[in-house]
Amino acid sequence: MENILVGINSKYVHTNVAIRYLKKYVEKNSDLKIQMYESSINNNIQKIIRDIVESSPENIFFSVYIWNVEMVFKIVKELRKILPDKKILLGGPEVSYNPTEILKNNVEIDGILVGEGEKVFLNYLTKDIKDVKGVYYRENGEIKFNGFEPLIEDLDIVPFPYDDSELEDVHKIVYYESSRGCPFNCSYCMSSIDKSVRYFSLERTKKDLKKFIDIGTRLVKFVDRTFNLRKERYMEIWRFLLENYRENITFHFEINANIFDDEVLDFLKQVPRKFFQFEIGVQTTNPATMKAINRNNNLERLFHNVTFINKNIHLHLDLIAGLPFEDYETFGNSFDYVYRTKCEMIQLGFLKMLQGTEMKEEGEKYGYKYLDFPPYEILENDFISYKDICRLKDIEEVLDFYYNSQKFLRSLDFVVSNFFESPFKFFESIGDFYKKKGYLEIAHKELAIFNNFLEYYREQNFPRIDEFLEYLKFDYLFLGKPGFYPEWIDDRKDKDLYKSIIDKMEFKSAREAHKLTELEKFEINIETGEKESVNIFFDYSKEDTKYYIVR
Template sequence: MADNKNKIINQRALFIVPPTGLFYRDDRCQVSLKGVSNAPRPPLDLAYMSAILEENGFECRMRDYPVENGGWQDVENDIREFTPSMLVIYTTITSVKEDLRACSMAKEIDPGIITIAKGGDTTISPEERLEMCGDLDIAIIGEPELTMLEIALGRELEEIKGICYRENGKIVKTPRRPFIEDLDSLPFPSRHLLDQSKYVRPDTGEILTTIQSGRGCPAKCIYCLSRVVAGADLRLRSPKNVVDELEHCVNDYGIRNFFFRADTFTWDKEWVISVCKEIISRKLDIQWVANSRANTVDDERLVWMKKAGCWLVSFGVESGSQYILDMTRKGITLEESREALRLAKKHKLKTFVTFLIGMPWDTRETIMETFDFAREIDGDFFEVILPFPFPGTTYYEIAKRDNLILDGAYDNIYDHFNSVVKTYHLSADELTEMKKKSFWYLYARPRYIKKIISQCDSPKAFKNYLSFGINKMKAHFASTR
């Protein structure tokens, strides 16, 4: 693309997840799926962007190469066959160097293809992305839908908010686009462009899709990208609009399993109950999972959630040390986590609990407190995660200032098994060893194994749990620096 010449040669756009590994590529959660307890999710940001283009007469294709077991030859073949005028690439902060290979591939095939990158990393460091790859034309900053539409309609680049591009050999960043307040105005994601059979529940193998119920997070956790990329104000879709999409998925795709993509689905009590009542009134017969916080659940919310088909709630407990919770501005107490897990069990809801070890103040003692707390609250499923210092977060600023980030931390794809940070008290290697220890201390307990087996209500579920356990053990002990 010539400097600042947004020339659309046809109305075709190819949206891709590059063949650089299985990740959650959500802006706030760029996690490798190696050995974690979840399954791949549809690339919702790409599906929203393609939907708004289709609504305006464009022909779109979408490929999720990692879940399709595709490779770079498939990327080349698709570009040659489809001949798009725009190639949109979904990136993450640790895979971006490899992801952007697609730009050079596209330019070799047709220099007129406009190459566009979208990811949490393009919001944080858009200039660096253009410096990293001379064949990248545009980096999208912030919410992508309206920005993508203006690019596709051929608007002059300097008039488009929320992008970074080149002009006369220099990199230019336009003002950030305001957040979309009326999320109901967006079309439903273009799921018809994806092979839905690739996205399944890890326990039953049934097709599962993601519903984005809102954007923004009022919480102030220092390690999370949510406020950076989506803002601190909670913006919710109307209950009717959310359930319209659920009904669309049930009727048009036969999908009855859902994950609500929201930083905290349960934040607004009245809204949660309204969504549940709407699901019940339409007799949708669905099952779903949602993220929550320990201080945003109570009996009434959980009663309605259970009635409406919720079977699992995810809690970011993060630490068994109140000191670490306070230092990371998590905004919850250990007692609130205990009560949240107690309430979930009371209402026969399964729980998925995450713990984060390796924050700057962590010691061997606070990490063991976390492991002991995990045993105490006894979630049904859990994940122990090593932190990653995302630029734009307060944690990154602290870790950078105090030299806690290892050299080369951003040079390779991060697998969450080898720590790229140290604490004030522990080396990166020691954190990696503590992560390995979590497997034996938490997962390999006879009591826990018996509990998981008792929850298997079919041979298929037992097989899936067994397969996951074996893969998790291999991932833990294959990890080397």
């Protein structure tokens, strides 16, 4: 009997760790072999259907999430036409909170697995359905359920989910968990439903992490909902990683930055740049909103901690638009707070009314209107209008262009600090510009985003354009050796000085030297902001561009 687990990811680079756990657990505890099929929502649906059918399955299991649920239901309906006698079952967070309703409305589906999946999946494949817990199934025209399977107490019995060959793929993000569950009670989050937190042993965790390091996996994203809950435990894991440091590997953690003490901060200062990446859920700085969503940020402590480590830890800070009591103005205050931390990325998200969450149950109290289909995103509520939500959508897009890309560090700082009372006001302004020009509706190459910035600057009639052009030129050259100079760059290269510099460097040839370096004259000192003629030498030979002021 062929059993196939299907994971349809939101992007090609993603991996589905859930189906890997199920496959490894069943194969460890039985003689069964499990097929695994992965695709993405961007792939052709008919090809996915054909791939599944040609695998000759008896049982087909779909892992269902908010990003793939609509596609999965389409696939299931078509598969039923082609494979009328095969079993099709679903599992995952998007079908776990209304399984009876789903089965009633979708006759093509034979069952839904709920709860922690490993034991449920094994029992379904090896036992009579009447003896299996954690499965909603059909029997004689009725929907049956035998209760929930207890959670796994000893997580170490769950095998490591990846094959070595998967960890060598530099184009994939690898997801990993060292714990399950979340102790917090954020009203908008599905993780708050399971309050218990269970841990893989430190010995097991270290063994797994050493495998990533030895193989050279590029990016490992911990899916622990809050990694830094137990200081003794997470510090031991971080020390282990630091002791086994290897270049070109990044470990990503979702953390609560409020609770770092001075010992933790001092340790994090030792971590090599890019080795750790933190995702920090700020969500809001509005006191009334924090209270409503059961989230209490110590904003002063949070700001101190984040700015203390932002030189060597890559930081992503999250904001959520559409929370209770958060209007357009107070969201702007939250945005400005996060911007001032100088984190690498501001992730501006929009509230999703997810099944099973407290926020979904209390939606009427705050006048929520939201999409009836995935991703169930907010349209408006009593505090923020649909018009303002749309404006924030525009800001989200230009934020990715000019801040999250990290490609406009000097020119962006020059504009924001000289012409705007707050960072949010700048992004509001350039978002309006993009909307007016129709630039939000078209794809943009890198040079076009630079050109648009200059067009915006000129249209706003900002003074000191010569200074702005110097900062914009620096940002453009810092990205890498330009194939050509755009018309707004005045090329003033000192060719004799350039040759004298590269002659002293160790390159295989003059051609390689020119390919991996650049020299340009500036009329402003990029570091001090003072007006003076300086030459700046750019070295692109390493992963990160280096530059040197040459007088």
